[in-house]
Amino acid sequence: MSNKIHKCIIIGSGPAGYTAAIYAARANMNPVLFTGPEPGGQLITTTDVENYPGYPGGIGGPEMMEEFRQQAERFGTDVRYEMIAKVDFKTGKNYHTIWTDGGDELHAYTIIISTGASAKYLGLESEKRLMNNGVSACAVCDGFFYRGKEVAVVGGGDTAAEEATYLAKLCPKVHLLVRRDELRASKIMQERVFKMENIIVHWNTQAEEILGDTKVNGVRVVNSKTGEKTVLPVEGFFVAIGHKPNTDIFKGFITMDETGYIKTVPGTAHTNIPGVFASGDAQDNVYRQAVTAAGTGCMAALDAERYLVAEGIE
Numbered sequence: 001m002s003n004k005i006h007k008c009i010i011i012g013s014g015p016a017g018y019t020a021a022i023y024a025a026r027a028n029m030n031p032v033l034f035t036g037p038e039p040g041g042q043l044i045t046t047t048d049v050e051n052y053p054g055y056p057g058g059i060g061g062p063e064m065m066e067e068f069r070q071q072a073e074r075f076g077t078d079v080r081y082e083m084i085a086k087v088d089f090k091t092g093k094n095y096h097t098i099w100t101d102g103g104d105e106l107h108a109y110t111i112i113i114s115t116g117a118s119a120k121y122l123g124l125e126s127e128k129r130l131m132n133n134g135v136s137a138c139a140v141c142d143g144f145f146y147r148g149k150e151v152a153v154v155g156g157g158d159t160a161a162e163e164a165t166y167l168a169k170l171c172p173k174v175h176l177l178v179r180r181d182e183l184r185a186s187k188i189m190q191e192r193v194f195k196m197e198n199i200i201v202h203w204n205t206q207a208e209e210i211l212g213d214t215k216v217n218g219v220r221v222v223n224s225k226t227g228e229k230t231v232l233p234v235e236g237f238f239v240a241i242g243h244k245p246n247t248d249i250f251k252g253f254i255t256m257d258e259t260g261y262i263k264t265v266p267g268t269a270h271t272n273i274p275g276v277f278a279s280g281d282a283q284d285n286v287y288r289q290a291v292t293a294a295g296t297g298c299m300a301a302l303d304a305e306r307y308l309v310a311e312g313i314e
């Protein structure tokens with residue numbers, strides 16, 4: 001254990017974490033950034049990113065995150081390829097304590113949480129195998145590649161309803177696979193789904209297997225009431241059964257909603273704990289875009305910088 005108290009530690013290495021690092025490093029906060037188990041975050045599993053401004057020709061998700069990392073390091077961010085296993089935000093001092101999974105203890109006056117969220121998947125072998133080759137968990141990110149093609153969306157919540165209506169504007173036929181006989185989605189989202197003539201809702205239906213060797217060319221579904229199996233000739237399979245914010249280690253310290261998303265003071269990155277800020281998908285279950293995550297990462301670094309000034313920490 002070192003007695004050093006860092007000005008700023010950032011946990012997470014998606015667009016939010018790296019943007020926070022760029023701002024914090026340029027403000028002489030000498031940030032240490034812990035990448036977590038998946039350096040680069042969710043974009044690492046994305047092929048082409050076409051909706052991030054500044055890349056007119058699009059860019060691969062992994063390449064984009066590599067550029068974010070380089071930009072953060074260029075200004076002196078100390079990027080460490082480790083996970084944070086435990087935190088203590090109630091030290092009774094004006095700094096916080098965190099531990100890496102290797103057992104190292106570190107202290108910081110400000111902590112920026114950018115641990116993101118993970119899409120939930122069905123757990124099918126074919127889903128894993130065909131990931132990014134027809135299987136996706138983000139219609140806004142990948143829907144464009146399925147223009148003019150028949151697709152399926154699985155889920156019955158607001159995300160599934162939103163993804164299905166989004167895709168219905170691009171695709172001739174969208175099959176919405178709902179495991180029960182009703183949608184969990186809000187009434188207004190349900191109305192939007194039912195209004196779109198090219199969304200076919202399959203009630204009591206679960207995906208049994210996604211078909212295709214190297215890319216999706218169908219999905220075999222089963223009706224849980226009748227046992228009937230059908231093959232839908234889809235080329236895209238969108239999983240929209242929810243996300244899980246990666247916030248477990250902060251439970252008991254940070255105020256969260258019932259699903260684990262961190263609550264921030266509206267219009268800021270402040271959490272309920274002075275000196276602890278949150279950005280990106282760990283605190284956003286609505287927008288979840290790389291560009292919005294980057295925006296809130298910037299906010300978190302600026303809020304952290306102002307906090308240090310207000311606390312008189314040089």
Ligand code: NDP
Pocket residue numbers: 121122154155156157158159160162178179180183184185206240241242243285286
């Ligand atoms: P939800 O948890 O609300 O819904 C998940 C859906 O997926 C449910 O219908 C569930 O079925 C279904 N599901 C879960 N597991 C499986 C499985 N293994 N096989 C098949 N279906 C499955 O998640 P969402 O991501 O939709 O929403 C999360 C939160 O974010 C909600 O509070 C939502 O309101 C909010 N949100 C808001 C938006 C907005 O305001 N624009 C947009 C998107 C989300 P079942 O119903 O049977 O449990």
